Amino acid sequence: MVSGGAFQDVIAMLVSTALGTAVGWERQIGRKPAGLRTHTLVCMGSTLFVLLTVHASRDFGGGNVDPTRIIHGVVTGVGFLGAGSIMRQEGFVHGLTTAASVWMVAAIGVAVGVHAWSLAVTGTVLALVVLEGYRLVERWLSPAGEGHER
Numbered sequence: 431m432v433s434g435g436a437f438q439d440v441i442a443m444l445v446s447t448a449l450g451t452a453v454g455w456e457r458q459i460g461r462k463p464a465g466l467r468t469h470t471l472v473c474m475g476s477t478l479f480v481l482l483t484v485h486a487s488r489d490f491g492g493g494n495v496d497p498t499r500i501i502h503g504v505v506t507g508v509g510f511l512g513a514g515s516i517m518r519q520e521g522f523v524h525g526l527t528t529a530a531s532v533w534m535v536a537a538i539g540v541a542v543g544v545h546a547w548s549l550a551v552t553g554t555v556l557a558l559v560v561l562e563g564y565r566l567v568e569r570w571l572s573p574a575g576e577g578h579e580r
Contacts, residue, residue, distance in 0.1 A: 442543060
């Protein structure tokens with residue numbers, strides 16, 4: 431039998447998987463360097479790290495563990511992961527949006543991990559609005575023939 435806390439953890443991981451998949455799907459259909467699996471795994475991993483903090487504090491740390499240190503580690507670590515997707519080529523920089531979207535799904539995962547469900551869903555919806563909706567704005571703002579972020 432699954433306890434109430436364990437059930438909440440399972441729900442959090444499933445929600446994290448769904449939200450990371452939503453953003454990853456958008457990146458995948460655009461054939462971006464980091465797509466469906468990357469975004470989903472980053473979101474799930476972020477959630478898992480935050481959930482583990484609760485268990486580690488309870489089982490090993492008592493009152494001496496600062497749970498925000500794990501969140502800090504996620505933010506920093508995912509920043510390095512995203513940096514790996516940025517490339518400079520012939521005076522143009524590519525991959526910034528991919529790096530930002532990977533960082534965003536980490537934040538969504540952390541929000542799920544602390545059970546800030548509405549914040550996680552809102553972040554996902556807004557990320558999708560920016561990734562898809564702003565593409566139209568970029569095209570409208572860019573003079574004909576001029577390159578824009580891909």
